[in-house]
Amino acid sequence: MAESKAPWCPVTATVEVIGGRWKPTILFQLKDRPRRFNELRRLVPGITQRMLTLQLRALEQDGIVSRTVHNTIPPHVEYSFTKKGCMLGPILDAMEAWGDAHRPRKRGRN
Amino acid sequence: MAESKAPWCPVTATVEVIGGRWKPTILFQLKDRPRRFNELRRLVPGITQRMLTLQLRALEQDGIVSRTVHNTIPPHVEYSFTKKGCMLGPILDAMEAWGDAHRPRKRGRN
C-alpha cells in the first residue's frame, strides 16, 4: 500500500493528506481562526468524537494543524493551521465555491 | 445516513461528489482533454479496472463527466468533462499546486 511508485502525482499526494469524508470540512472550519475541540464538534455536524480526534491527529501528524493545550480547568485545547495548512486555503475556497454554485434546488440558473 | 440535515455545507457537498481516493486523480487526468478507458487506466497508476468503472459511473451519475461510445471495432469509449465538471478545474489546480509545493524532498524552501 502507499503508492510508493508511480511517477509522483501531486493530486494524489494532496488527497493522501486532506482526503476523506471529514478532513475538508474540519479544515474549512479551521480556515478562519483557531477552534477548540468541542467547537469543531458543533461546526462539523454528524462527526463523532472519535473521528474528530482521529482526523485531527492525522492532520497534526501531516503538519497541517497544530495542537495547543492550555493547562487550565477545564482543559482547553485549540487547533489552528500551520503555515503548511494555510496554503490549503485556495483548495477549500474552491471547494466551497463549487459546492455553493451547484447547490441542489438552486434557482438562479441550471 | 446521507446528511440530509445540517445547515447545508458546500464543502461537504463537494466532498460527496469528488471525494475519495480516486476521483480527484481521475478528474485531474480528464481536465485537459477527453480520455479513453484504458488510457485512464494507465494515467491513474494503481487503480483497478473495477474501481475505474465504478468511479466513472458515479461521476457520470453526478453529472461531472459524460460518456461517449463510438460503436466501432474495437469499441471506443471516451470520457469527458461536462460543464459542471469543468468548473471543478480550480479545485484540481489548487490541489495540484499544493501537492507540488509540498512534495517530499523538495529543495526549494521549507
Place this chain on the structure above:
DNA sequence: CTGGATCCCCGGCGATACTG
C-alpha cells in the same frame, strides 16, 4: 472538557474470471 480504548458491523475495494 478533551480524548483514549474496545467492540463490532458493514461495505469499500482488490483479485479474478467471463462477455460483447
Place this chain on the structure above:
DNA sequence: CAGTATCGCCGGGGATCCAG
C-alpha cells in the same frame, strides 16, 4: 477494448464506556 459478475478480506468508522 471496455466493461460486468462474484467472492472474500480487512479496515474505516459508529457506539459506548472510561480517564485525566
